Amino acid sequence: QVQLVESGGGLVQAGGSLRLSCAASERTFSSYAMGWFRQAPGKEREFVAAVNWSGGSTHYADSVVGRFTISRDNAKNTVYLQMNSLKPEDTAVYYCVAGVVAGAHNLEYEQDYWGQGTQVTVSS
Numbered sequence: 001q002v003q004l005v006e007s008g009g010g011l012v013q014a015g016g017s018l019r020l021s022c023a024a025s026e027r028t029f030s031s032y033a034m035g036w037f038r039q040a041p042g043k044e045r046e047f048v049a050a051v052n053w054s055g056g057s058t059h060y061a062d063s064v065v066g067r068f069t070i071s072r073d074n075a076k077n078t079v080y081l082q083m084n085s086l087k088p089e090d091t092a093v094y095y096c097v098a099g100v101v102a103g104a105h106n107l108e109y110e111q112d113y114w115g116q117g118t119q120v121t122v123s124s
Contacts, residue, residue, distance in 0.1 A: 009118030022096030038092035050107040059104040
């Protein structure tokens with residue numbers, strides 16, 4: 001069982017930046033694709049970004065391309081989401097996910113573990 005713990009959420013003004021972190025309990029962290037989903041109030045949960053096991057391949061939702069960057073540090077069992085140029089529509093609970101899938105793209109459709117989520121609020 002992989003436990004995922006997110007941190008780094010908070011309140012920021014539009015145009016600002018935040019960095020989310022997700023620490024995983026699993027020693028075989030490097031074998032998982034990792035990513036982020038988000039859910040805004042009254043909306044469906046949606047894919048945000050994913051990275052493959054090595055960090056060499058990434059995949060993003062169109063809405064965050066050019067603004068968000070996902071990365072991972074396998075030595076620290078941690079995945080990050082750097083969020084720049086934040087907009088009010090980025091306001092949501094952000095969830096870290098892990099999956100035993102081949103490649104970052106597949107994590108958008110198949111996830112095995114979810115964190116509890118961290119709130120990101122962007123004020124206008």
